[in-house]
Amino acid sequence: MKIDVEHVTKIYKDTKALDDVSFTLSEPKIYGLLGRNGAGKTTFMEILSGHILASDGEVLIDGENPFDNQRLTESICLIKEGDNFKKDLKIKNVLRIYAYFYPTWDQELADELIREYNLNPNAKVKALSKGMASALGIIVGLASKAPITIFDEPYIGLDAAARKTFYDILLEEYQAEQRTIIFSTHLIDEVSLMFEEVLILQDGKLVMQQQADALRDNAYAVSGATKDVETFIEDKEVIQSKQLAGMMTAYVYGNMEQAKSAGLTAEGIPIQELMIYLTENKGA
Template identity: 60%
Template sequence: MKIEVSQLTKQYKNKFALNHVSFTLEEPKIYGLLGRNGAGKTTFMDMLAGNILPTKGDIFVNGEKPFDNRHVQENVCLIKEGNNFKKEWKVKEVIRLYSFFYPKFDQQLAKQLLETYNLNPNAKVKTLSKGMESALGITVGLASKTPVTIFDEPYIGLDAAARKQFYDVMLQEYESEKRMIIFSTHLIDEVSLMFEEVLILQQGELVLQKSAEALRQQTISVTGRQEQVQQFIKNKQLISKKEFMGTMTAYVFADRQEAIEEGMEVESIPTQDLMIQLTEKEREDRHEAIS
């Protein structure tokens, strides 16, 4: 399965939800799609699922456009944070209807997950708590077995134990049958170790796409004497820096071993922290450009 995004743009009056975004995903991986509220993540996921059309640019799934394309849509399952199902449907009706739509739908896995989350098959969606409705969405997403499965904040209302159950089953299913899983969440520290590749959006633009391993190796925090750190970060891609009483800490794309050999204190940057710093830098750069 290959996803190609070329100059993808979605404009609402004077606001760009996505602004000439381009990238390619072509391997079964767990992708982290990250960004602050309003970054364009949900807009992109809706386009990928064939729910909305771009204003400009293109998005292709295995060479086909998703919008109004049954062949693509039955290979892409999008589970949002809420309102995935009609309120009058019963849980068992949701499972039955989605099993008709997705060719590889796993009825046995769906039954197992309903039991795991104590979901009553005869209960109507409108009677479910927020957490139980999220559990139903997770059940459909995992059981769909679609080559592209998208989770957009899928666990609103679930406690930590229920979320862990979801992560465990998702990893088990992914290991047994690889697929593209695109995961968008604000609980980044909780799930970042599962990501194999990370994409970060900010104000409708792609500010980073890297493998998780590259991020762990190449994005570091270095601390040392101000002049020492200033010299080290020269000609390197700086994310942010702060100074305190002659000491400086910098977030930078750099070689870890080089920093260690320079005698500085070196630490990895948590993915959530990196996302915050990168998107803050992007916002500051935009403000300076406008000023």
């Protein structure tokens, strides 16, 4: 399903959560939606899911607005950080409700994941720990098989082993049947290798949309004597630079081999660090 984001702005009273954001997600991929707290990620995901309307502009899925559009909302599953389910429902009833809602629901997968995460189907949502509530959200998101599946910090309270299980199953399911998966997370180092495309928001604006492989290959840190580095980066796209004791490090987007050929030290920048550099207020 093609997602077109066209000049989307969302204003809450005096706060502009999204500011004229435009981009297109044209094919099934695992997308990393990154940014600091307050960048506008959750607001965008709620608009995409049809939960709220934009103040200006619109999000279109295959040319249609998802708001108040049941045909589309049956194809979108948003799992948030918390409060995904009514507290008085039992786990088995949560699964039954979502099975009715999603035509693509995979009950066999849901049952398998219930066992994997050791959840009691008769337990009420309000009795679940944060980790168990997160596991339930992950189960619903994966078992929905929704063509657009959105995970917004879905693993609060899960330990490292449980998170790894989630990542492994997500990749298995995606490889078996591709769908558009949008993943918003602060644990970028854990999941960045899954991303096929990365979008970075800052202060409600889109500051980068790039293929993940291109980011890994072309974003690098170059270090050396200040004069040498300054000369090298004169005609380069510089993300950020810093100096200390006659030495300089610059974060550059381009061909790393050029830096090495110039006798400078160059190494790749992890996507998490790149996101931090891009969203620092100074020179972002």
